[in-house]
Amino acid sequence: MWRIIPKEEKFFNMFQVQADHVVKSARALVEILENYSIETLDAKAAEIRTLEHEGDILTHDIIRKLNQTFVTPFDREDIYSLASRLDDVLDLMEGTVNRMKMYKIQKVTPELITIAKIVLQSSEEIARAMGKMHEISHIADHCIEINRLENEADLVTRQIIAHLFENSKDPIEIIKWKELYEYLELATDKCEDVANILEGIMLKNA
Amino acid sequence: MWRIIPKEEKFFNMFQVQADHVVKSARALVEILENYSIETLDAKAAEIRTLEHEGDILTHDIIRKLNQTFVTPFDREDIYSLASRLDDVLDLMEGTVNRMKMYKIQKVTPELITIAKIVLQSSEEIARAMGKMHEISHIADHCIEINRLENEADLVTRQIIAHLFENSKDPIEIIKWKELYEYLELATDKCEDVANILEGIMLKNA
Amino acid sequence: MWRIIPKEEKFFNMFQVQADHVVKSARALVEILENYSIETLDAKAAEIRTLEHEGDILTHDIIRKLNQTFVTPFDREDIYSLASRLDDVLDLMEGTVNRMKMYKIQKVTPELITIAKIVLQSSEEIARAMGKMHEISHIADHCIEINRLENEADLVTRQIIAHLFENSKDPIEIIKWKELYEYLELATDKCEDVANILEGIMLKNA
Numbered sequence: 098m099w100r101i102i103p104k105e106e107k108f109f110n111m112f113q114v115q116a117d118h119v120v121k122s123a124r125a126l127v128e129i130l131e132n133y134s135i136e137t138l139d140a141k142a143a144e145i146r147t148l149e150h151e152g153d154i155l156t157h158d159i160i161r162k163l164n165q166t167f168v169t170p171f172d173r174e175d176i177y178s179l180a181s182r183l184d185d186v187l188d189l190m191e192g193t194v195n196r197m198k199m200y201k202i203q204k205v206t207p208e209l210i211t212i213a214k215i216v217l218q219s220s221e222e223i224a225r226a227m228g229k230m231h232e233i234s235h236i237a238d239h240c241i242e243i244n245r246l247e248n249e250a251d252l253v254t255r256q257i258i259a260h261l262f263e264n265s266k267d268p269i270e271i272i273k274w275k276e277l278y279e280y281l282e283l284a285t286d287k288c289e290d291v292a293n294i295l296e297g298i299m300l301k302n303a
Numbered sequence: 304m305w306r307i308i309p310k311e312e313k314f315f316n317m318f319q320v321q322a323d324h325v326v327k328s329a330r331a332l333v334e335i336l337e338n339y340s341i342e343t344l345d346a347k348a349a350e351i352r353t354l355e356h357e358g359d360i361l362t363h364d365i366i367r368k369l370n371q372t373f374v375t376p377f378d379r380e381d382i383y384s385l386a387s388r389l390d391d392v393l394d395l396m397e398g399t400v401n402r403m404k405m406y407k408i409q410k411v412t413p414e415l416i417t418i419a420k421i422v423l424q425s426s427e428e429i430a431r432a433m434g435k436m437h438e439i440s441h442i443a444d445h446c447i448e449i450n451r452l453e454n455e456a457d458l459v460t461r462q463i464i465a466h467l468f469e470n471s472k473d474p475i476e477i478i479k480w481k482e483l484y485e486y487l488e489l490a491t492d493k494c495e496d497v498a499n500i501l502e503g504i505m506l507k508n509a
Numbered sequence: 510m511w512r513i514i515p516k517e518e519k520f521f522n523m524f525q526v527q528a529d530h531v532v533k534s535a536r537a538l539v540e541i542l543e544n545y546s547i548e549t550l551d552a553k554a555a556e557i558r559t560l561e562h563e564g565d566i567l568t569h570d571i572i573r574k575l576n577q578t579f580v581t582p583f584d585r586e587d588i589y590s591l592a593s594r595l596d597d598v599l600d601l602m603e604g605t606v607n608r609m610k611m612y613k614i615q616k617v618t619p620e621l622i623t624i625a626k627i628v629l630q631s632s633e634e635i636a637r638a639m640g641k642m643h644e645i646s647h648i649a650d651h652c653i654e655i656n657r658l659e660n661e662a663d664l665v666t667r668q669i670i671a672h673l674f675e676n677s678k679d680p681i682e683i684i685k686w687k688e689l690y691e692y693l694e695l696a697t698d699k700c701e702d703v704a705n706i707l708e709g710i711m712l713k714n715a
Contacts, residue, residue, distance in 0.1 A: 164712035174586075199671045259405045268474035268680035272687075275478075300370040380586075465611045474680035481684075506576040 108170055109230050111159050115152060115183045116224040122148040122190045123217040129194065130213050133205040142194040149191040156184040171298050182290045186220070189284040196280060200273040208257040209274075212281045215250045219243050219288035226295055233299045240299075243292035250285040254278050314375065314382060315436050317365050321358060321389045322430040328354040328396045329423040335400065336419050339411040348400040355397040362390040377504050388496045392426070395490040402486060406479040414463040415480075418487045421456045425449050425494035432501055439505045446505075449498035456491035460484050520588060521642050523571050527564060527595045528636040534560040534602045535629040541606065542625050545617040554606040561603040568596040583710050594702045598632070601696040608692060612685045620669040621686075624693045627662045631655050631700035638707055645711045652711075655704035662697040666690050 125144045159180040163169065169176055197205075226239035257278055265271050331350045365386040369375065375382055403411075432445035463484055471477050537556045571592040575585060609617075638651035669690055677683050 160709065161712055164709055195667060199667050200674060201671070255401060255405050259407070262406060262475065262479075266475075268478065269674065269678075269683060271475060271478065272680065272683065273674070297366065297370055300367055461607060461611050465613070468612060468681065468685070472681075474684065477681060477684065503572065503576055506573055 107162065108159070108176060109227075111155060111162070112179065112183070112230065113224075113227045115155050115159075115180070116220070116227040118148045118152045118155070119183060119186050120217075120220045120224045122152075122187055123213070123220040126190050126193065127210065127213050127217050130205050130210045133202075135201065135203055138194065138198055142191075142198070145191050145194055149187045152184055152187040156180050172301065175294055175298050179291065179294050182287050182294065183223075185287040186216075186284050186291075189280065189287065190216070193277065193281045193284075196277055200277070202273070202277075206274065208260075209277060209281065211253060211257070212250060212278060212285075215246055215253070216281060216284045216288070219246045219250075219285050222246070223288055223291055226292070230295075233295075233302055236295055236299060240292040240296045243288050247285045247289040250282050254282040313368065314365070314377075315433075317361060317368070318385065318389070318436065319430075319433045321361050321365075321386070322426070322433040324354045324358045324361070325389060325392050326423075326426045326430050328358075328393055329419070329426040332396050332399065333416065333419045333423050336411050336416045339408075341407065341409055344400065344404055348397075348404070351397050351400055355393045358390055358393040362386050378507065381500055381504050385497065385500050388493050388500065389429075391493040392422075392490050392497075395486065395493065396422070399483065399487045399490075402483055406483070408479070408483075412480065414466075415483060415487065417459060417463070418456060418484060418491075421452055421459070422487060422490045422494070425452045425456075425491050428452070429494060429497055432498070436501075439501075439508055442501055442505060446498040446502050449494050453491045453495040456488050460488040519574065520571070520583075521639075523567060523574075524591065524595070524642065525636075525639045527567050527571075527592070528632070528639040530560045530564045530567070531595060531598050532629075532632045532636050534564075534599055535625070535632040538602050538605065539622065539625045539629050542617050542622045545614075547613065547615055550606065550610055554603075554610070557603050557606055561599045564596055564599040568592050584713065587706055587710050591703065591706050594699050594706065595635075597699040598628075598696050598703075601692065601699065602628070605689065605693045605696075608689055612689070614685070614689075618686065620672075621689060621693065623665060623669070624662060624690060624697075627658055627665070628693060628696045628700070631658045631662075631697050634658070635700055635703055638704070642707075645707075645714055648707055648711060652704040652708045655700050659697045659701040662694050666694040 122145050125141070125148070129138065129141045129145075160177065163173055163176050163180075222239045222243045226236040226243075229235040229239075258275055261271060261274055261278075265274075328351050331347070331354070335344065335347045335351075366383065369379055369382050369386075428445045428449045432442040432449075435441040435445075464481055467477055467480055467484075471480075534557050537553070537560070541550065541553045541557075572589065575588050575592075634651045634655045638648040638655075641647040641651075670687055673683055673686055673690075677686075
């Protein structure tokens with residue numbers, strides 16, 4: 098029953114673990130926003146901070162392994178970019194809660210929850226794609242969906258900011274909320290980068 | 304009369320088509336700004352959106368071809384970066400009209416037209432350089448001019464924003480216009496990136 | 510007494526010179542801020558502008574040499590990234606003084622000096638690491654310290670901006686200072702990128 102695990106398995110496995118970190122962090126973020134209170138923000142954000150920290154260590158592990166491995170399952174650069182973009186998604190979610198604390202946000206808008214939910218959907222698609230990296234041709238649908246979600250987030254965020262400028266006359270509120278919306282929307286851009294890298298890997302191995 | 308078209312020809316040709324998209328979009332942008340009205344913005348912006356969309360498809364085609372080609376005329380990475388930066392220029396021009404709509408801009412400032420005209424000049428230099436990629440040593444002058452235009456845009460934009468802060472006392476107006484100026488100016492940075500990649504290609508093939 | 514200087518020596522040497530530019534610029538910036546007056550800003554900023562300009566030429570020289578060298582001491586990409594990120598640090602310091610002029614800053618806050626001093630510390634660590642590139646295993650401690658300084662800058666900047674929003678009720682002041690703080694803090698991010706590239710080189714050569 099002894100089985101040789103080829104090197105690439107370890108990379109696959111590491112990326113799956115990282116995608117799980119991303120999904121867990123996105124779920125924690127949606128939960129924080131849906132039941133928001135400034136008093137509990139710091140305590141609740143601890144999970145997101147832990148996931149970001151664990152993700153950071155894993156990113157370093159992937160890059161260390163990459164630097165020590167002669168033969169990799171995919172192009173070295175793709176592995177490097179994939180690890181970096183997943184790390185970016187984790188950073189952006191932690192950055193969002195950090196900014197909410199920094200701006201002493203008292204009440205969350207439904208608009209921020211809307212964007213967070215798109216980030217969660219994108220994260221789940223990434224995790225599904227990562228689960229199919231052994232049969233890479235099966236990931237195409239997930240990549241298409243991640244691209245669609247990015248377009249949706251882009252459009253929705255522009256409408257949200259347009260409303261913000263129409264309805265708020267307080268420039269300081271505009272500065273804070275514009276940044277929160279744009280910052281969290283960036284996470285869907287990074288998810289799209291992940292999808293594009295996966296598509297590239299798929300094509301190279303077609 | 305039968306002629307073998309080497310693979311690289313297709314890359315050259317694709318980049319020329321993409322540079323044409325960029326020039327057409329920059330021309331459309333200048334035209335929109337010079338004859339601006341919020342009522343016609345959406346209809347007029349359609350051309351820029353179409354060019355961005357066609358550019359997007361072409362970028363994907365270039366990268367797909369790159370992933371399926373063993374021998375490329377230049378370094379794979381240079382082709383990838385070149386395609387990505389040209390795509391960025393198209394995105395930034397579309398993003399500018401999107402932001403004008405988002406901010407319900409009623410009247411365009413001459414300052415925004417000034418920046419748009421520098422973007423147009425840079426785009427035209429890129430198209431000229433792309434037309435000479437078979438004899439890559441001839442592109443140096445265009446690259447120098449693109450670098451000069453980026454410096455000019457940088458300086459001009461700083462002066463424009465300095466005036467904005469001096470002359471406007473409305474913070475919400477400042478937020479909107481500062482972003483529009485800076486955002487469009489970014490297009491000249493991406494043009495400079497294109498020039499630098501072309502220069503690198505030139506040196507490697509010297 | 511005749512000695513062959515291998516090619517890599519020239520790269521080592523160029524990076525050391527560039528790191529010196531960075532340290533000198535950071536020192537000049539701290540000096541400008543500690544003895545600030547809007548009247549002398551332009552004259553005093555000349556040194557930072559000169560260092561940025563010399564750094565620009567050196568960056569081009571490194572990339573030119575890279576494009577003409579078949580065998581490099583490290584991966585080509587690492588050399589390219591290292592040159593680009595050091596160039597970014599110089600750009601960000603020049604950009605900071607440019608923005609102070611643009612915003613007609615009359616009086617510097619102690620908070621901006623705090624961030625500038627962290628940038629200076631990071632720069633000095635980079636210079637120390639660069640001095641040990643022949644024995645690359647010795648640079649680890651410097652890289653760890655640069656990462657620590659980036660975390661510190663991140664946390665400090667968030668506290669500074671939180672205070673800015675609490676204590677200032679003038680949105681235009683908030684826009685100016687928020688940008689200055691965040692912009693200069695970016696320099697520590699680029700220093701961290703430098704450290705990460707150096708760590709990667711170290712691992713590949715372990």
